[in-house]
Amino acid sequence: xxxxxGQVLIKDVQFGDETKIDNGVLYVNKKELIDLIKExxxxxxxxxxxxKPGESVRITPVKDVIEPRVKVDGQGGVFPGxxxxxxxxxxxxxxxxxxxxxxxxxxxxGFQEGIIDMTGPGAEYTPFSKLNNLVLxxxxxxxxxxxxxxxxxxxxxxxxxxxxxEVAKELNPDNVEVYETLPLLESVQKYPELPKVxxxxxxxSQGLLHDTYVYGVDAKQIVPTILYPTEIMDGAIISGNCVSxxxxxxxxxxxxxxxxxxxxxxxxxxxxxxxxxxxxxNVYLADKERSSNWTAKxxxxxxxxxxxxxxxGFGNPDTDLIMNCKKIEQKGVKTVIITDExxxxxxxxxxLADADPLADAVVTGGxxxxxxxxxxxxxxxxxxxxxxxxxxxxxxSLKEDGSIIVEIQAITGATNELxxxxxxxxxx
Numbered sequence: 001x002x003x004x005x006g007q008v009l010i011k012d013v014q015f016g017d018e019t020k021i022d023n024g025v026l027y028v029n030k031k032e033l034i035d036l037i038k039e040x041x042x043x044x045x046x047x048x049x050x051x052k053p054g055e056s057v058r059i060t061p062v063k064d065v066i067e068p069r070v071k072v073d074g075q076g077g078v079f080p081g082x083x084x085x086x087x088x089x090x091x092x093x094x095x096x097x098x099x100x101x102x103x104x105x106x107x108x109x110g111f112q113e114g115i116i117d118m119t120g121p122g123a124e125y126t127p128f129s130k131l132n133n134l135v136l137x138x139x140x141x142x143x144x145x146x147x148x149x150x151x152x153x154x155x156x157x158x159x160x161x162x163x164x165x166e167v168a169k170e171l172n173p174d175n176v177e178v179y180e181t182l183p184l185l186e187s188v189q190k191y192p193e194l195p196k197v198x199x200x201x202x203x204x205s206q207g208l209l210h211d212t213y214v215y216g217v218d219a220k221q222i223v224p225t226i227l228y229p230t231e232i233m234d235g236a237i238i239s240g241n242c243v244s245x246x247x248x249x250x251x252x253x254x255x256x257x258x259x260x261x262x263x264x265x266x267x268x269x270x271x272x273x274x275x276x277x278x279x280x281x282n283v284y285l286a287d288k289e290r291s292s293n294w295t296a297k298x299x300x301x302x303x304x305x306x307x308x309x310x311x312x313g314f315g316n317p318d319t320d321l322i323m324n325c326k327k328i329e330q331k332g333v334k335t336v337i338i339t340d341e342x343x344x345x346x347x348x349x350x351x352l353a354d355a356d357p358l359a360d361a362v363v364t365g366g367x368x369x370x371x372x373x374x375x376x377x378x379x380x381x382x383x384x385x386x387x388x389x390x391x392x393x394x395x396x397s398l399k400e401d402g403s404i405i406v407e408i409q410a411i412t413g414a415t416n417e418l419x420x421x422x423x424x425x426x427x428x
Contacts, residue, residue, distance in 0.1 A: 001091045002180040003230035006072065006173025010099040013050050013132040020167050026100055028134060028164065036163055037136065042152040045139035049381045051103070051118050052132050056378035058122075059135055061113030061386045062412045063104040063150075064239050065128055065252040066157045068097040068165035071234075078165070078235040079158050081216025090230035095168045098175075100132040101252055102164070104157040105382040106140070108150050109209055113390065114245020114412035115374070115404070122374045125414040127421065128252070135381050136160055150209055154240050157251070179264055181228050184302070187274055194272040195305035199229070199259050200295055200328070202320060204241045204249070204312040205280040211240040212249075212312075214278065224279040224294040226302075229260045232276065241312075244391040246368045246414040247340050249312045258419050259308055259338070274302055279324065281317040288320055296327035310338040310417050314368070318353040329358040340365035340415035345407070365415040368392070369407050376402030 009024055016027030030048050037046045051057040071077045074092010077084025103116065116128050123129035138156050140149045182190060203212040205220035212219040214237055227236065237254045260276065267273040279295045282288045299307055307328055311321040318339070325335050341351035341364055351364070380402075387398035392409030399405070408414040413421060 001228040001230050002178065003090055003233060004093045005177045005179070005233060006093060006095040007098040007175040007177070008095055008168045008171055009174045010097050010132060013052070013100055013134055015050070019164065021171060026097065026132070026164065033160060033163060036159060037138065037156045040152050040155065042141055042144055042148055043138050043156070044141045046156070047137045049135045049137065050133070051135055051381060053118060053130050055118045057118040057381060058377040058379070058384070059103055059105060059116040059133070059381045060384065061105055061107055061382055061390065062116050062245065063106050063108060063113055063153050063242070064157050065250040065412070066102045066161040067252045067255050068100065068102065068161040069235060069255065070095050070162070070165035070169045072169055076234070078162060079238060080236060082213065082238060083158055083162055086215060088231070089234035089236055090228045094234055095165065095171065095173055097165055097168055100134065101128060102157050102160045103128065103133045103135045104153050105135060105137050106149065106153045107383055107386060108146055108153065109242040113242060113386065114248070115390070115410050116412050117374055117377065120375050121372060122411055125372070125408055125411045125421070127413055134160065134164070137382060146209060150240065150242060158238065179230050179233065181230065181273070181275060184274060187272060191268055191272040194268070194270070196274055196303055197263065197271040197306045197308070198274050198277055198299065198302060198304050199263055200277045200279060200307050200309040200324060202309065202311045202317065202324065203237070203278055203280050204243060204317070206283050206316060209242040210313070213238050213240050219280045220282065222280060224277055224291055224298060226298060227276045227278055229264065229273070229276050232257055232260060243313050244368070244409050245412040246392070246409045247313060247365065247417050248412070249416070249418060250413070253413070253416060253418055253420055256420070259310055263308070274304070281311070281313065281320045283316065288323055292320065292323035292327050295324050296331050299328050299333045300331045304333045306334045308336050308338065312417055314340065314342050315353050322354040322356050322359060325359045326356045336361040336363060338363045338365070338417050338419055340417050341367045342369055343367045345369045345371055363419065365417050365419060365421055368409040368415045372406065372408050374404040374406065
């Protein structure tokens with residue numbers, strides 16, 4: 001499967017009379033976009049704002065971040081099974097608005113949405129401070145159930161991203177990246193001397209608004225399966241969860257998964273990158289056993305020499321992570337796991353809720369319990385009062401001057417377990 005990602009570089013976002021891209025500037029008709037989002041009867045109020053890198057702006061509580069993409073040529077459409085019909089994606093041509101994103105906000109769960117600062121020390125912990133962000137503030141109708149509120153905000157973000165990207169459909173991209181994965185037997189035959197490697201991506205699926213969607217299906221309803229890596233780049237996986245902000249995989253993270261891109265960079269040179277095994281994170285022990293058994297079975301069936309495993313979340317999912325690692329290692333397949341840590345503010349506590357001697361190659365995104373002071377900002381988009389209840393915050397986190405003292409757990413993407421951040425640690 002071969003996918004061409006055409007990058008349409010966006011250097012600025014502004015409101016205008018017409019939604020268009022002109023000389024690298026994305027102009028947005030604010031009223032037209034709001035009218036589109038307000039078609040959802042579950043939303044009583046919608047507003048749109050812009051937050052640019054370096055501005056004294058704080059966005060909170062952040063629900064999701066989405067990169068606008070549009071299908072130019074090939075099978076299916078972006079976000080299949082959700083906005084587009086159910087069809088296999090990952091081939092043909094897709095244009096990407098690179099340098100901007102749609103950010104959705106909403107007090108859905110309250111304690112598990114995040115903060116994005118566009119400047120200051122907090123901005124250094126999130127990749128989204130470097131983007132030109134179009135921020136949706138969506139307020140629900142009275143007495144709306146949380147799961148319906150989450151769905152409304154999720155669809156608002158996806159619809160906004162599709163609306164913006166549509167203006168790039170006929171544009172010639174500034175850059176083009178090409179990714180290709182051959183059918184399994186062809187790939188093995190093409191690089192017989194290289195170690196066969198796959199990526200095991202664990203998807204947050206614990207329910208109670210801890211959800212991820214694959215072709216529109218809630219991941220807790222699936223058994224592990226195999227995807228072409230390019231399917232992920234084309235929107236086959238989207239975020240639908242409200243978990244701690246630091247290690248949530250937003251839809252933007254899925255579309256730009258750095259593990260997939262790094263494995264492609266080494267494909268045909270150092271490794272033979274055969275594909276992606278997706279699996280879920282479960283609550284009940286029997287479900288954990290089933291999914292980890294199937295995941296290990298696939299690594300054996302593919303004849304892998306190595307596997308990279310990433311998780312999403314912490315605590316309960318640590319068990320799924322170690323189960324996957326242990327069972328894959330027992331199949332004779334070398335593993336590397338990517339996680340983050342909750343080691344206490346002093347770093348002295350046990351980092352993961354589970355462990356095993358076979359998990360001896362670990363990449364960490366950092367300690368989410370590290371404390372940071374976020375200075376006051378001139379402008380807040382959203383609801384600043386969540387600072388005292390957000391995961392990583394505490395009673396008294398929000399100061400009278402607007403500054404916030406929190407764990408970096410509250411910052412969107414700070415310890416991302418795909419490695420889409422700057423923090424790590426090295427063992428000696």
